[in-house]
Amino acid sequence: MSIISKAVRKPHRMFERSLNLYRLSRNGDRISRSIQQSVRAALKCSLTPEEEYWIDRVENLRTEMNSSTMQITRMDYGARNHDSNLKLDEMRAGVEVTDTLGHISQVASKPSFWCLLLFKLIRTIQPDSCIEMGTAVGLSAACQAAALTLNGHGSLVSLEGAASLADIARNNFQQLGLDSVTITVGNFQDTLADVLAARRPVDFVFIDGHHDEHATLAYFEQILPFLGETALLVFDDITWSEGMRRAWNTIAGDKRVGVTVDLGLVGLCIIDNSIIRHRNFNIPLH
Numbered sequence: 001m002s003i004i005s006k007a008v009r010k011p012h013r014m015f016e017r018s019l020n021l022y023r024l025s026r027n028g029d030r031i032s033r034s035i036q037q038s039v040r041a042a043l044k045c046s047l048t049p050e051e052e053y054w055i056d057r058v059e060n061l062r063t064e065m066n067s068s069t070m071q072i073t074r075m076d077y078g079a080r081n082h083d084s085n086l087k088l089d090e091m092r093a094g095v096e097v098t099d100t101l102g103h104i105s106q107v108a109s110k111p112s113f114w115c116l117l118l119f120k121l122i123r124t125i126q127p128d129s130c131i132e133m134g135t136a137v138g139l140s141a142a143c144q145a146a147a148l149t150l151n152g153h154g155s156l157v158s159l160e161g162a163a164s165l166a167d168i169a170r171n172n173f174q175q176l177g178l179d180s181v182t183i184t185v186g187n188f189q190d191t192l193a194d195v196l197a198a199r200r201p202v203d204f205v206f207i208d209g210h211h212d213e214h215a216t217l218a219y220f221e222q223i224l225p226f227l228g229e230t231a232l233l234v235f236d237d238i239t240w241s242e243g244m245r246r247a248w249n250t251i252a253g254d255k256r257v258g259v260t261v262d263l264g265l266v267g268l269c270i271i272d273n274s275i276i277r278h279r280n281f282n283i284p285l286h
């Protein structure tokens with residue numbers, strides 16, 4: 001692409017993003033408005049001093065985790081590669097992997113911008129019952145729990161298959177003084193049902209593990225009956241593989257969903273029966 005066409009396209013993309021964010025905010029429902037506010041605040045990194053205090057602490061923890069040379073052996077129950085095409089039974093059996101903590105943290109943890117967006121979504125939506133699928137070393141969970149702490153209500157249960165990672169994450173929450181988050185250890189297929197039953201009505205779910213088309217669609221179906229009247233589902237890595245793209249397209253086309261927002265890497269899915277017109281917004285952020 002020539003320099004001149006790059007120069008024209010960038011402002012055009014930013015204009016389109018602003019316009020679509022504006023259209024989203026005018027959709028008429030509370031969560032669409034909250035998403036618009038959260039995305040704008042995350043893009044501008046607009047934080048109150050109290051928010052900045054927590055985000056800085058989580059980011060300092062990220063630096064510490066990313067540089068750790070400690071060897072960790074963990075069970076991996078996920079899809080493993082973009083094109084692995086494993087059967088659900090093979091993933092369920094898992095595989096033992098050894099890596100440095102630094103490598104796991106760098107590869108698995110959501111980057112700072114997306115953690116900030118999760119934080120802002122929880123600050124604006126003010127959910128009570130939150131679930132995360134996929135804890136790893138606990139960085140995204142720490143951001144969500146910090147937002148709940150500032151909100152003064154609500155709690156998060158984070159699900160993780162690898163007991164060794166859950167121990168690290170638990171230790172991190174303790175170090176940060178976060179008591180609004182707990183971890184349930186085990187394969188999602190074994191733990192999700194009980195956690196959903198205990199947490200209903202669920203307001204906010206971050207699905208960031210087991211990036212497989214069939215597993216993602218199965219979790220979507222499993223979660224739906226346990227949601228509150230309004231809820232937000234956040235799907236990570238919707239472009240990670242062709243299967244994840246297909247799973248997202250199926251979810252985006254499902255008429256039980258009020259609004260979906262495709263942010264590029266992450267897909268947001270609003271459940272709200274008061275939304276009459278099913279709509280899909282495309283607002284790539286990166």
Ligand SMILES: C[S@@+](CC[C@H](N)C(=O)[O-])C[C@H]1O[C@@H](n2cnc3c(N)ncnc32)[C@H](O)[C@@H]1O
Nearest residue numbers: 077078109110134136139140161187188209210
């Ligand atoms: C991408 S990482 C989560 C990162 C974390 N949300 C963050 O941003 O800080 C995904 C995690 O999900 C876990 N996981 C994947 N498939 C799973 C399954 N079927 N059951 C339980 N845990 C699983 C992995 O062990 C891994 O730690």
